[in-house]
Amino acid sequence: xxxxxxxxxxxxxxxxxxxxxKKEVxxxxxxxFDFGQDDSPLYPYSTYTSEILPNxxxxxxxxxxxxxxxIIALIFSGGLYFSYLKKQENRSHDLMANYNIYRLYNxxxxxxxxxxxxGLFGIIEIPKIDLYYPVFSHLTEDLLKIxxxxxxxxxxxxxxxxxxxxxNYDNSLFFSNIANLSLNDEIHIFDNNGTQYVYFVYDRYExxxxxxxxxxxxxxxDKTLTLVTxxxxxxxxxxxxxxxxxxx
Numbered sequence: 001x002x003x004x005x006x007x008x009x010x011x012x013x014x015x016x017x018x019x020x021x022k023k024e025v026x027x028x029x030x031x032x033f034d035f036g037q038d039d040s041p042l043y044p045y046s047t048y049t050s051e052i053l054p055n056x057x058x059x060x061x062x063x064x065x066x067x068x069x070x071i072i073a074l075i076f077s078g079g080l081y082f083s084y085l086k087k088q089e090n091r092s093h094d095l096m097a098n099y100n101i102y103r104l105y106n107x108x109x110x111x112x113x114x115x116x117x118x119g120l121f122g123i124i125e126i127p128k129i130d131l132y133y134p135v136f137s138h139l140t141e142d143l144l145k146i147x148x149x150x151x152x153x154x155x156x157x158x159x160x161x162x163x164x165x166x167x168n169y170d171n172s173l174f175f176s177n178i179a180n181l182s183l184n185d186e187i188h189i190f191d192n193n194g195t196q197y198v199y200f201v202y203d204r205y206e207x208x209x210x211x212x213x214x215x216x217x218x219x220x221x222d223k224t225l226t227l228v229t230x231x232x233x234x235x236x237x238x239x240x241x242x243x244x245x246x247x248x
Contacts, residue, residue: 161218175229199242
């Protein structure tokens with residue numbers, strides 16, 4: 001009898017516990033959370049998902065679109081810049097062709113010296129870096145965009161220092177590669193009569209842009225050539241010094 005009563009009691013207790021648990025589970029499942037209420041336990045999460053995440057998505061979308069715009073602008077600007085350089089190079093080549101025609105088929109005018117024939121000093125050639133340009137007899141910003149310019153000195157047949165400046169575009173144009181020259185590399189200067197003068201590099205260094213000492217750094221009885229261009233990484237001037245090979 002006691003065994004039967006104990007069995008019934010256990011079943012009754014288990015039934016009550018099961019029923020209570022089931023009710024609690026149903027209660028939880030049927031509960032509707034108000035995500036808009038500050039006192040709701042899930043309110044911070046609801047705010048993050050409904051406000052912060054969309055804002056982040058919008059920010060990432062803006063960053064992506066802005067990055068694409070910047071890339072397109074850089075490509076377009078680069079294209080314009082290289083087109084401009086190509087145009088200047090073509091102008092230099094046209095000038096070179098015209099210069100050769102004038103020199104071959106025209107005599108020098110009586111009132112114009114061989115130093116400044118048609119506004120040109122002569123030609124500079126550096127075989128090692130495949131450089132070959134006409135040289136203007138004077139220097140202006142506009143002329144520098146077309147070809148190297150002489151800004152100091154006399155003619156190659158006279159003692160002294162000839163200084164020639166050229167732009168550095170960090171490519172193969174003008175004086176961009178003169179920093180790659182080494183000691184004893186050759187530089188050729190042709191005057192307006194077609195006479196060739198050969199120079200050998202003996203020094204290379206840099207100065208600040210306001211330092212004019214390389215212009216006057218030469219021996220009075222020597223024939224010296226100084227090439228000047230910019231170092232675009234530190235705003236200094238790259239100086240290349242060369243001495244003329246003595247004619248036999």
